[in-house]
Amino acid sequence: MTARTKAATVPGFLVAHYRDFLLYGLFLGAVAWFIASGEQGMGYHWKWYRMPRYLVQITEDGWVLGPLLQGLLVTFKISGLSLILAMIFGLTAAIFRLSDSFTARLVAKGYIEFIRNTPLLTQIFFIYYVIGPIFGLGAFGSAVLALSLFEGAYASEIFRAGIVSIHKGQWEAAHSLGLSRLDTYRKVIVPQAVRRILPPLTGVGVTLIKDSSLASTIAIYELTQQGNIVSSDTFMVFEVWFTVAAIYLAVTFPLSMFVTELGKRMRTAE
Amino acid sequence: MTAITAINENRQEPIRENVRLGPEIISVRDIVKTYPGGLRALDHISLSVRQREVVVVIGPSGSGKSTLLRCLNGLEEIDSGEIVIDGVPLDEDPGHRLTIRTEVGMVFQSFNLFPHMTALQNINLAQEQVRRKSRKEAEETTMALLARVGLTDKAQAYPAQLSGGQQQRVAIARALAMHPKVMLFDEATSALDPETIGEVLEVMKGLARDGMTMVVVTHEMGFAREAGDRVIFMENGRILEQASSDDFFSNPRQERTRDFLGQILCGPVPGPAESTPNAKEQL
Ligand SMILES: Nc1ncnc2c1ncn2[C@@H]1O[C@H](COP(=O)(O)OP(=O)(O)O)[C@@H](O)[C@H]1O
Ligand SMILES: [Mg+2]
Numbered sequence: 001m002t003a004r005t006k007a008a009t010v011p012g013f014l015v016a017h018y019r020d021f022l023l024y025g026l027f028l029g030a031v032a033w034f035i036a037s038g039e040q041g042m043g044y045h046w047k048w049y050r051m052p053r054y055l056v057q058i059t060e061d062g063w064v065l066g067p068l069l070q071g072l073l074v075t076f077k078i079s080g081l082s083l084i085l086a087m088i089f090g091l092t093a094a095i096f097r098l099s100d101s102f103t104a105r106l107v108a109k110g111y112i113e114f115i116r117n118t119p120l121l122t123q124i125f126f127i128y129y130v131i132g133p134i135f136g137l138g139a140f141g142s143a144v145l146a147l148s149l150f151e152g153a154y155a156s157e158i159f160r161a162g163i164v165s166i167h168k169g170q171w172e173a174a175h176s177l178g179l180s181r182l183d184t185y186r187k188v189i190v191p192q193a194v195r196r197i198l199p200p201l202t203g204v205g206v207t208l209i210k211d212s213s214l215a216s217t218i219a220i221y222e223l224t225q226q227g228n229i230v231s232s233d234t235f236m237v238f239e240v241w242f243t244v245a246a247i248y249l250a251v252t253f254p255l256s257m258f259v260t261e262l263g264k265r266m267r268t269a270e
Numbered sequence: 271m272t273a274i275t276a277i278n279e280n281r282q283e284p285i286r287e288n289v290r291l292g293p294e295i296i297s298v299r300d301i302v303k304t305y306p307g308g309l310r311a312l313d314h315i316s317l318s319v320r321q322r323e324v325v326v327v328i329g330p331s332g333s334g335k336s337t338l339l340r341c342l343n344g345l346e347e348i349d350s351g352e353i354v355i356d357g358v359p360l361d362e363d364p365g366h367r368l369t370i371r372t373e374v375g376m377v378f379q380s381f382n383l384f385p386h387m388t389a390l391q392n393i394n395l396a397q398e399q400v401r402r403k404s405r406k407e408a409e410e411t412t413m414a415l416l417a418r419v420g421l422t423d424k425a426q427a428y429p430a431q432l433s434g435g436q437q438q439r440v441a442i443a444r445a446l447a448m449h450p451k452v453m454l455f456d457e458a459t460s461a462l463d464p465e466t467i468g469e470v471l472e473v474m475k476g477l478a479r480d481g482m483t484m485v486v487v488t489h490e491m492g493f494a495r496e497a498g499d500r501v502i503f504m505e506n507g508r509i510l511e512q513a514s515s516d517d518f519f520s521n522p523r524q525e526r527t528r529d530f531l532g533q534i535l536c537g538p539v540p541g542p543a544e545s546t547p548n549a550k551e552q553l
Contacts, residue, residue: 173382173441176343177396177448178372187395191386
């Protein structure tokens with residue numbers, strides 16, 4: 001049932017779903033009661049009026065980003081860099097897995113299985129404390145490397161699915177023209193595959209933004225870590241974490257909607 | 271038989287009049303090809319094609335025609351036997367393999383154009399990537415080829431914007447851009463609407479007239495009669511009969527060949543129990 005048909009039959013819809021509406025109302029009431037009782041029970045006083053300064057501050061130089069939005073910028077920076085690297089790792093691993101070479105397949109398979117069967121937090125610590133010092137990689141570099149290796153393993157599955165979905169006639173045409181395997185990937189297969197897998201690939205971006213919060217554990221001042229600092233400085237635990245969650249949501253929700261919409265369009269286009 | 275006579279009487283001006291055959295360019299000796307399932311698609315095939323010769327391969331579906339063509343440019347590996355094209359053996363040597371797949375052009379039933387590229391880009395691609403031509407050089411060749419297949423105005427069109435016949439003509443131009451020594455056609459007109467078959471056949475006849483060496487799998491007996499030097503009839507992975515195209519149609523020796531020709535030219539004939547339902551699908 002689409003949004004449009006719902007709107008066209010509002011009264012009928014209300015009648016048919018009155019129970020859902022009732023439950024929804026009850027649920028909202030319960031949440032409000034829970035928060036309110038928390039406030040009274042713990043003697044908590046909402047200080048929302050103090051929150052804006054942690055988002056933006058006005059100084060004599062004009063507008064300056066507060067710590068939370070500065071954290072968001074760092075989150076963007078980590079996620080963006082990791083996304084680029086994750087695409088490179090993912091595509092390479094996918095091509096290795098589809099290669100004729102046994103060694104290449106083994107390397108890719110080992111990478112993917114290792115990443116998928118160990119916790120991301122462990123990987124971050126491993127890279128920060130073990131690999132990082134060896135290669136002179138700081139906290140930021142470690143976080144980017146860990147996140148991109150992690151998301152790259154998942155992206156490789158997406159790339160692989162996209163690549164094998166390309167009709168084998170495309171390979172055969174390229175073969176009969178004398179194109180090398182690399183050129184066939186570069187010019188023929190990947191450009192077509194990417195169009196098909198754009199929705200799940202954007203999904204990797206959403207996951208990356210969320211997972212980048214784990215970088216807070218190795219002293220990166222991204223959004224979650226800034227939330228940590230502000231909340232322990234001010235004791236405005238509720239306000240800060242509501243705000244932080246809202247900021248994540250404001251970034252990822254539109255992206256997710258975009259992914260869903262893109263997926264629908266692609267399906268109808270084919 | 272009446273239909274065969276009809277084709278004989280329907281002869282147009284001879285396409286092959288001015289073409290002189292050269293020395294052997296394709297040599298296939300005793301090749302066997304078994305697919306992973308255990309199916310023997312080619313069962314000791316030997317074949318020799320001369321420079322500028324047009325060889326037409328016919329036979330019921332599943333007889334191994336496509337497999338034969340695919341082996342000729344290295345798309346399929348053979349189990350045993352020997353393929354030599356213009357003096358280059360199709361063996362383990364990657365250099366030999368590259369030479370052969372570059373110099374043997376192939377046109378597929380399903381066109382296989384690259385859908386994300388315009389006609390121009392489709393034809394440019396291998397010239398730039400494989401022949402290392404500059405964009406400008408490649409484009410000159412491409413435009414000349416598009417003119418040759420009658421599609422100058424479609425240079426900027428994407429495959430989805432072209433009719434089947436137009437797509438196939440672009441695919442032919444794309445293969446020609448590599449200046450192939452041999453062109454293979456695998457049922458190039460079988461996927462086309464009847465009204466666009468003619469334009470593709472015209473292009474193929476043009477190539478035959480210009481002396482291109484061609485191996486053509488087709489059900490278009492008119493083409494075989496008019497443009498073919500020699501016809502090969504395949505069944506069950508074997509060559510059952512081969513003869514010059516004149517002899518083949520006027521005097522097919524094998525009973526199976528006669529049946530097949532009868533079916534393909536008149537539609538399925540009721541009668542002999544062995545007439546396969548497959549023959550209907552090929553039309
Ligand atoms: N990739 C494949 N794997 C297994 N069997 C195949 C494959 N391709 C073709 N065959 C089989 O090999 C036989 C010959 O096929 P093909 O060369 O396509 O015949 P034709 O082109 O004459 O119709 C058929 O029985 C077909 O089913
Ligand atoms: Mg076939």
